[in-house]
Amino acid sequence: MSNTEPLQEMRAALLREYNKPYELGRKETPKIADHELLVKVYAAGFCHSDLQVAQGQFHSKTPMIPSHEPAGKIVQVGSNCRGDWKVGDRVGVLNFKNACTSCTGCSLSKREYGTYDPRFCERRETAGFQHDGAFAEYMVADPETTVKLPESLSFEQAAPLMCAGATVWGALEKATSGLSAGSTVAIIGIGGLGHLGVQFAKALGYRTIAVDSRPEGRQLSTEVPGLDLAPDLVVDSTAPDAKEGIYGFTQGEGIAAAVVCTDSLAANEWALTLLRIGGTLVVLGLPPDKWRFDSDIIVFKELILRGSYVASRESTERMMAIVKKSNIQSHLTVVSFDGIPGIMDRYVEKGFRGRLVVQLAEE
Template sequence: MSDTMRAAQLVKFDEPYQLIERPIPRCGDHDLLVQVCAAGFCHSDLQVLRGQFPAKLPMIPSHEPAGRIVQVGSKAKGQWKVGDRVGILNFKNACEDCVGCRQHARRAARPDPRFCQRREMAGFRHDGAFAQYMLADPETTVHLPSTVSYEQGAPLMCAGATAWGALRKLDLDVKPGDAVAIVGIGGVGHLGLQFAKALGYKTVAIDNRHEGLQLALDLPEHLRPDLIIDSTASDADEAILNFTSDEGLAGIVVCTDSIQANAWSLQQLGNQGVMVPLGLPKDKWQFDSESMIFRELTIKGSYVASADEVENMLKLLVEHGISSDLTILDFDQIPAVVERYLHPSMKGRLVIRIAE
């Protein structure tokens, strides 16, 4: 193995990524060194590029890696070995001492870097996956099933984990057979639709873009939503009521940061319905207080699924044949990835193939 690797860097906010050569990161005693085979690009990466999440530059972007382990630290936790196929979640290296770590330690046997105040966030504030190699935390690394390609595996580390985590938030209040809608059928939403169907919900796909509506329609028959709605249609609200026997939706997951779309989505819930918004708008949410109080509606925050939850997600994914609609680019195309992502024809998930 060479001492250097190819990588892409964010050098200045709102400017294209630069392709560079950098030393391969040194595998510490507690680390896994992973050869990145595929890495995704999502809306959060665009927000990082635009400076919405402050980060010290230069930085290697992307937080959706899939690859194979090439070195295991001498004190790395878990039964990892060289050659294992893995996916890597972006939060890592919990300090085990801060308030977030102490709170989680009272509820679970393993640390949860999602809530560590000193956690590293690969691709957000620390080096990520647009490189031939990266370091992984064994606690937030997951086994990638042999039937899942690296290209399919990469989006599952954020888009999949985000959609899955949101649907898990419905568990206590929404039961199989209840009506659940996914709003915004893009990279996260079309995975959410498939997960919701596999979990036994009656599913509704909602979007106002032709690409999103078509993505829902193109899903395999056993994963296709029970109802597809254009939210701009004059009878959209009526269609939801007809579908739910005038009761309204039991749950709704909103995969867009549009304040208007989220406000509208809350109104589609029936009594004691649950909404999980996943977007991060620059401005604040605006929800109708009367609806929340008099119909006892619940709005739940959802960050992203934990490593254990993602392992369960992958089992369901394999069982039901769930997959992403992919656009795959080569490593040398990374400087143009934002232009491709923002193109009106873009649908599904955008992935960079980094190694075979």
């Protein structure tokens, strides 16, 4: 086993009770199996799903280390670890790990994708949801869901890409399958996912519409590293002529594809009405109540309605190539480890925009 020996104990934040602030403390540094990697976490993001975990929506066991958006450096490589990994590699880690290889989900993913994809394993581990996550000095990673980071990408910028970025990127790949550059794509809900989705869509050559009911979201969609990543049209979904404006922009056709980055039932239902014949809607939100969609429009327009479950490692590697090529960036608010107990309050503040990232170490 290649290694740089970490200390026996590490700093960590813990979710001890639902609907209570995280607590700071210490925990035993995890040990890796022969097939795993140990990563020193330099930055970790706070996601909307982390808020849902803290509220008890996923029935997570406590105490647990939260966060599922880590970026850092490998400090140990298991002796039987697959892949070209070495101590010092800069990496990001996706949430799912340790596929069992024997369940139905593993068998189907092997047949579909040629590999056992931990996203669909019925016995998978889920960092920050049911198992310890990234608000700690070290975490265990599965090489099957670990990606190398471009040297030009800071750990703070990399962290949100491991969930927010990978989620909206994976949805966008599904939404635009078979579309040519120049097709019109809408990103609906411009928050942590949506502002990355706009940049991805533009970088891939699509005419891009950013849609949000909030002025903060609409403004965020335009705050991008370069003019070539700005949306072609920004729409206030509450405006009386919002739908007419979108149809006018598409010469009356409607949009080819939409990715909805909010769990608002009304927003998702409305988004379906914007699609052209044969258009695709990809939903990303996880609302507490059941979806509701107009069956007539789905049938008579032959629409495609899809879910999307983050991205595979291979898809995330494609995303990283686009991030490097086009200089895609998240709008960040960076907090220190000591600021973790107040992070949920900061996230729910009215007018908060972009992504919250905890810096756990300096490069």
